[in-house]
Amino acid sequence: MKINRYRNKRKYEPILPGPKEWPVVQISRNRKEFVQEVSDSAFERIKGITRNKVALIEELEITLFKEKARIRQNSWKVDPDDDASFWNGVKSRLLDLSQSKNKNSQEADNILKDIIHRYASEIAGNFNTSHYRIARTIATFGFNRLLNAARIKKFGSFWSDQLTMNDKIQINGEVEKLREMAKKGTIVIVPTHSSNLDSILIGWVIYTLGLPPVIYGAGLNLFNISIIAYFMNSLGAYKVDRRKKNIIYLETLKAYSALALKKGCQSLFFPGGTRARSGKIEKELKLGLLGTAIEAQRINYQEKGDKAEKIYVVPVSLNYHFVLEAPSLIHQYLEKQGQERYYVENDEFSSSYKIITFLFKFFTKGSNISVSIGKPMDVLGNNVDDEGNSIDRHNRLIDAKDYFTFQDKITIDKQREEEYTRMLAEKIVDQYSKIARVFSSHLVAFAAFEILRKRNRKLDLFSLLRLPEEDLIISYDELKRVCARLKDKIFERVAEKRMSVADHMHEPIDEIIDHGISNVGMYHSKRPLIRLNSGDVTTMDMNLLYFYRNRLDGYGLEKHV
């Protein structure tokens, strides 16, 4: 595709003057105090859940059991050296406690405090301004170099400045509104998640838009690799250990997120929790961290009343023609769907070598990407006006504080906030499906897959995916007819603001199909769609075709094939 056509050369000034003002700098400067604050808050939360001493001791024992199992079965390089000795200590203290029979009623609390403090110190990020600068410079510089080397196939083009990230990645949607709201309150960015690339991409987007750095949870496994660990730390990541599923850990994590938000740190959650393995746009969100946005907003109102800092939630959709991990993602998805047996989560990022090859492939080969910024919303999912006030559907002002009020007082009601979280998640999912940009590649993949499905109406999904090669050929005329019809239906929905399309979707249908076929999963060794010499179209890998097809799932387009 013609690179220069849809150039987006817009430069954005940083919205906060210098790093001194960044809340993330302030919490990392006072890291020790912050960890203590997190620990205190987590302690209160857990005491609230375990109402008496017996229940608390039980929780401690469960945690101990799980942690010992983790150390035995699944230990990582990044784990601290004293892991085993710490938990042995907990074990003997719990043993003493059970034998001494209530003599020291504080001991259970003390054990809890020690565990929480250990977790909180582990989670806490290590943001450092100069490292942030260096990391950012290296990243931007390196990416541009790679990009130029790959795209302009001329000797010496490695040093050319002809192309920048802006040409490769388009940012569209409510950019100005996002910047405005970032000046007025605390932003929580909630992107869709389909690739390991997402964290890097979104980091770049945040920098490009002139927003202060965000803090985000990054899997502890990424910190196993020292070079990645350096970048992650520099970019404001805190650590999330997916192996630790005990309540004490999860509550400490939530306390960390809620407190950071309260202090005005812009945050990022991938609310889908993990990469969308099916290729579908996320429909079910994880509510744990999302709930901390609502909690932090309520605490702000409790502490500051009408002057409270507001929290804005901004859905972001990341759109690709090509997801490098697609083959393994869809494989895992189908395996899980096919049989409910335990499967080991595949980690493509297990070594420095793999991640570097990944990045290299992406920047040298990847096709264009677009990032759509959704409408900023308050924590209940209401729209906000240009001043950041919540408004209802009739543009009437809403005082968001009223959601937490009963009889003129702000009340704490966990179940109420859980329900609000569920409502917010629905609003986010709704925005995802509206802002996700349809690419030519999604259209052709959907059309081709649905043509094959319709042709074999009696087969279930798994038999369909195993169709023999000779049954996979689609005549160009049929594909064109279906694509044209689907395109019309998509444009109807675009007019109703229920879907969005990339600019290239306005081209004539033959060009869209051409563009789609050459871009869909373009660097997989087995291409999801190829053109035969006869002009007809076929697939080399039904699973991959299904993966890319899924991006258009859930819009009710199937019936128009």
Added chain:
Amino acid sequence: MDMGSKNMYNKPIGVIGAGSFGLAVANLLAENNSVLLYARNIEVVEAINKNKSWDKYNIHSNVCAINDIQELAEKCEIIFPVVPSANFREMIKTLSPFLHPYHILIHATKGLDLNLPAGCSLSDMKVLERHHIKTMSEVITDESVVVRVGCLAGPNLAGEIAKGLPAATVVASHFNEVIQIGQQLLRSDRFQVYGNPDLTGIELCGVLKNIIAIASGALSGLGLGENARSLLISRGMVEMIYLGRAMGGKTESFIGLAGIGDLVATSHSTLSRNFTVGRRLAEGESLQDILGDMQEVAEGVNTIKICKKIAESFKIRAPITEILHRVLFEGLTMEEAVQYLMKYPLNVDVDFM
């Protein structure tokens, strides 16, 4: 929950609608609280305030009637709307500018609202989708900023409650807070209140049982006896569950107080409006004549219209609903309807669990 504690709420409790059930709710609430009752008709307001009675009901001295809906929204934080489904959306639209997210609304309306594309009527629609049909709580959240919403449903015949006979109800809401408030406000020595988180399911219980109530009235009108009524109730229950599940309710809710409980009460109550419609139809009167001289709305008639379309669109077997539709709107006689149902090929007793 401390029962009977007074002055727990510093603001009066609002009730909208002065029909027989609205008055019953106002009286129940008035035992522990001061109540503001909104009535559209100024004569009703005056009669209630002056005589402490209206229609055939005595009104508790803690109830004060008003005619200003804005005043009601400003003075009350907790409001019970009890108006017929046909007027519900209009009422909420009028109320909406004065509502805030701190308001709590618990409705007691047993009907459905249709939300069709502009200019379409039910007969224009080939297929109904779920978003075309709204329960009353969905109307509230559609039209206002209120989120803490609940509903009341259960075997609550207004006449019996007025006499002070023992009874119970279900308060349903996604919010525990709303359920607790409903329990605190309504519970008394003679009135028990259960909670249920399946708001949609409980709303649909109240809605769908009216179909069976019409059928039950018809059985009485034809003098067909109690074996036939029990057959109707148990098959009606299955039909309610199918329809209810298709619209997002949970099976469990239908076998509770608001489901089977209310169904039994309504199917035996010769006084209920829907039952009366069925009985008079069986006695040969026309639907128009019957509706013409009824004082209050029989929700079941409209519900049958909507549910027949739902059954077709969602491909659900609902023989009772379908045959009643033919009696009400297509000129079939009740005798023919009964014959048809007795021949209907159904032989699995319980297939919904």
